[in-house]
Amino acid sequence: MSEEKGLQTTSQMLIYQAEDGQTKIEVQLQDETVWLTQKHMAELFQTTVPNINLHLKNIFEEGELEPRTTIKDSLTVQIEGGRQVKRTKKFYSLDAIISVGYRIKSHVATRFRQWATRHIKEFIIKGFVVDDERLKNPDLPFDYFDELLRRIQDIRTSEKRFYRKITDIYATSIDYDPTLDISINFFKTVQNKMHWAITGQTAAEIISDRANHSKPNMGLTSWRGPKVRKQDVVVAKNYLGAVTK
Numbered sequence: 001m002s003e004e005k006g007l008q009t010t011s012q013m014l015i016y017q018a019e020d021g022q023t024k025i026e027v028q029l030q031d032e033t034v035w036l037t038q039k040h041m042a043e044l045f046q047t048t049v050p051n052i053n054l055h056l057k058n059i060f061e062e063g064e065l066e067p068r069t070t071i072k073d074s075l076t077v078q079i080e081g082g083r084q085v086k087r088t089k090k091f092y093s094l095d096a097i098i099s100v101g102y103r104i105k106s107h108v109a110t111r112f113r114q115w116a117t118r119h120i121k122e123f124i125i126k127g128f129v130v131d132d133e134r135l136k137n138p139d140l141p142f143d144y145f146d147e148l149l150r151r152i153q154d155i156r157t158s159e160k161r162f163y164r165k166i167t168d169i170y171a172t173s174i175d176y177d178p179t180l181d182i183s184i185n186f187f188k189t190v191q192n193k194m195h196w197a198i199t200g201q202t203a204a205e206i207i208s209d210r211a212n213h214s215k216p217n218m219g220l221t222s223w224r225g226p227k228v229r230k231q232d233v234v235v236a237k238n239y240l241g242a243v244t245k
Contacts, residue, residue, distance in 0.1 A: 073091070
């Protein structure tokens, strides 16, 4: 029986079981992150509590993480000698758990680093990492499938992705040459038709209608780079805003 303080809103408990089937750890889930005590981290990485404490101390002293954002206190009530005793336990967030995993020297920690490296490598090469099985079988309190769909939809409808598809189709032409005037004019025409389909105006009309020196950033809603440049103000799409439903 436990009474929680600091880890009470939208918190849930899960039992983590290692691949060997032996290590079982009670995991605290709250605010879309995992929280473990030093004892649980020691069990997870198969090391000692003093070793975990030493690494956490170094992590905070080196400024890798901030204690105030990675530590939360939980007041628990447990039975000791036939009486109820209140104890305050410190729980550490997933950021702290991962940081410790990169410092611990143990077989389990090594496997953790190998797993993390594979995923980081995939992210660097492909630009994304997806846990297919987790998305197919959502059995955790936090399900991000809908968010994934929204992000994919946003990527698919991005202008560069759209024109890449057109380029792929046009490139199947036997005499396709992206440097020819006919190819350049083709893409300009397609872009203009897209502007017309969305706004009822050509690119030139959009710029003429929306460019306004009295508005912030000349009325631009987007531009490349941290600051507006001269070439940004002559691009029609930079004046278009997001469609709200």
